[in-house]
Amino acid sequence: MDLPSFRFHPDPLRTGAIVKQAGRCVCCNQQVDYMYVGPAASIHDLAEKLCPWCIANGAAAEKFDVEFSERQPLVEAGVAPDVIDEIVGRTPGYICWQHPTWEVHQGKPCQFIGDATGKALRQMSKEELAAFMESARLDRDDFEELLGIYRPNSNPGVYHFRCPETGFNRFRMEYA
Ligand SMILES: [Zn+2]
Ligand SMILES: [Zn+2]
Known part of the structure; x- marks a missing residue:
């Protein structure tokens, strides 16, 4: 199964946010070959537990109210609300020291x-x-x-x- 494409994070395998690693996604409960290993802000522990497909289709954001990067800086920059939702909710975040900010x-x-x-x-x-x-x-x-x-x-x-x-x-x- 091909990895989903993310227009604001075009190569998440190369950046290391998604890795080829067998696991079971806690959102769709499927056994998959690729897992997301980047930041996931949620009251649920989602570390290395989500598949890329549940990020791309919004299922993880809906089910766990998870955000993969910071919302507020995009709000302050005047980015359109639907694009902000796409970035923070349906785009893999990236591994960084503090706060993943677009x-x-x-x-x-x-x-x-x-x-x-x-x-x-x-x-x-x-x-x-x-x-x-x-x-x-x-x-x-x-x-x-x-x-x-x-x-x-x-x-x-x-x-x-x-x-x-x-x-x-x-x-x-x-x-x-
Ligand atoms: Zn999944
Ligand atoms: Zn420009």
């Missing part, structure tokens, strides 16, 4: 690409770098220092997003 570019939610590579950080355009330094509260020296120490899946974490409309790259930094 980046927005000009009012449109970006796609989550994965942990930033060092190369991606070095290849930012001037405008992308200015946006990143502002959001991460870095000056030029801090950024140079970050380039020297940064490793993917390490501390600090830098998460890479891309605007599907303009291709603009956004990065979000979090400390452990």
Whole structure:
């Protein structure tokens, strides 16, 4: 069975939010070959217990009132309510140090690409770098220092997003 597609998280296998791992989904009660291992905010313990299909079709969100990423930043960014529901309720979240938060570019939610590579950080355009330094509260020296120490899946974490409309790259930094 093909994995469902998620327009705001196009390759969840590569990002590590979904893994090839046999398990039983607590939502559909099916034995499946792929499990979701990212964050799941709910009063229920859903850690590594949901299949990707129950995320995509909204069954998990409906049954467990689960959210896979932060709602409030999208509300504040003025994203349309139905798109917010799709991102927080029907899109796999991503593994990060603090709060999985979707980046927005000009009012449109970006796609989550994965942990930033060092190369991606070095290849930012001037405008992308200015946006990143502002959001991460870095000056030029801090950024140079970050380039020297940064490793993917390490501390600090830098998460890479891309605007599907303009291709603009956004990065979000979090400390452990
Ligand atoms: Zn399921
Ligand atoms: Zn854009």
